[in-house]
Amino acid sequence: MYFKINKKTFLDNINVVSRAVSMNSPLPVLHNIKLSVKNDYIQLTASDGDISIQTSIFSDEESNLIIFEEGDVLLDGKYLSDMIRKIDAEIVEVETIDGCLTNIRGLQVNFELNGIKSEYYPVIDFSQPAESFELEADVLKNIIYQTCFATSDKETRPVLTGVNFNCSGNVLTCVATDSYRLAQKRIVLENNHYFNITIPSKSLQDVSRIINTDNDITISLSDKKVLFIINNILVQTRLIDGLYPETSRLIPNEFSYELLVDARDLLNALDRASFIKNEGIYLVKMEMSEFEIVITSRSNDVVSVERVTPIEYVGEPLSISFKGNYVYDAIRVLNAFQVNISFSGNMKPFILKSIDDENVLQLVLPIKTYN
Known part of the structure; x- marks a missing residue:
């Protein structure tokens, strides 16, 4: 040689x-x-x-x-x-x-x-499965960026350590959840496909880092593996066994409170508040009215209070507590100037969306507090 x-x-x-x-x-x-x-x-x-x-x-x-x-x-x-x-x-x-x-x-x-x-060296079969579709490089990178962060890092439920790709017809729905938050992205494909697979989060993040092209990426899959063809690069990963939970029923569609806020203002406030740990978690309380948003975090030694002016708020005043880093991550991946947050109550899951892209949805569960 x-x-x-x-x-x-x-x-x-x-x-x-x-x-x-x-x-x-x-x-x-x-x-x-x-x-x-x-x-x-x-x-x-x-x-x-x-x-x-x-x-x-x-x-x-x-x-x-x-x-x-x-x-x-x-x-x-x-x-x-x-x-x-x-x-x-x-x-x-x-x-x-x-x-x-x-x-x-x-x-x-x-x-x-x-x-x-x-x-x-073990024999590795890189043969291309029959079921294939194509995505633009930027579209695939956005799917990975906007979902992988919400996967679980605990192996107790292996299926939650991956992102579920579910296609019925020409709509591809990609979902990640760790049971406390959920990220969902929908893409319309050119042709009809029917599959339901879960891809390890780590593998997807490796694919995202490898993507070095603006060309379309071919994704070929079977019931055991998925193959990404990126120009002269083949990336093949096993699929995660097990039935992915039905998540659509977790997403509320009726809301009593609606908040429209500047994404950067809220991110900065959450960033300043979310460094304080209370009993091991970054607990944040957010109180909303039509005039202001008050974000409070506290521990035995430190208290942080941040104020943000909403662009618009609809509903009675509402107080809700959650993991500040979860909401921070959800807003960050939306890549939006303005974020719409919809609430059904102080102990029900709430939804975060960009006003510019209805195909991306972030869900966070609140936390019950006693003060």
Whole structure:
């Protein structure tokens, strides 16, 4: 195996697949990146058992790829990345010189890295499932940004650690919840599809970080896996088993109180109030009237009071308590100048929406207090 390649192109692709390298994997072979050199391209593959990533680099003006000899080898992901990063040259050379011993060089720098035979790497099936649809890159990134934060970080209910993608007809509904808050995003697709899958939040966040294009992204799925095709990058992840809870019944549709407020003003007030912990949580009380919003947080040692002027408030005065960081996160991901918050009562879930995008909905459960 022997090739020359542009350092930046090679390192960029190593960094992409390295997201799937887990140094904590019980299988030591998964600490490695599989490097495959073909007739006219090279391929990098990595997996942690749950998510697998493969990139292909072809010969062009950007890559400056020249292949002298085909072959395969497994190389430690961290060492490979560090070595390429430390080479101060535009072009690097990679060559196996004695079995799996790999020479990595550029100008006056010469590294040697002991590799492993590629036959020891598990076979990963990157075949494309039949069910496929496309999303614009920005649309997919927004789905991930506006939902993943609301997933659970507790493994007691594994299905809640992912985002549910449910499509019936041409409407795709993406939902995340940790039982105390909920994020929902709806997208209209070009064609009809029928599926109900739950994708791990971590995998989706890796996909978002990998997206490097404005082109459409192909999403192909089966009942066991989902494959994201991002130009020359394949990202494949297992699906979470289990039935996702029916969340539509949790979303109220009748409200007695409506608040329209400047998003930045409310975010700043919540940020200043939400650093105070009360019995382990960032508890905030919000009192509303047509004239002002009073946001209070307190502990045994500290009290914070913030005031915000509403743009509009409809209903009788209302006092409600909640986790300040939950509402802060919900407003932050709406990316709105103005936010509409709808309440049914002080102990019922309330809804946050952008006035510019009805397809995104955030829900937060209030907290009962005794003062």
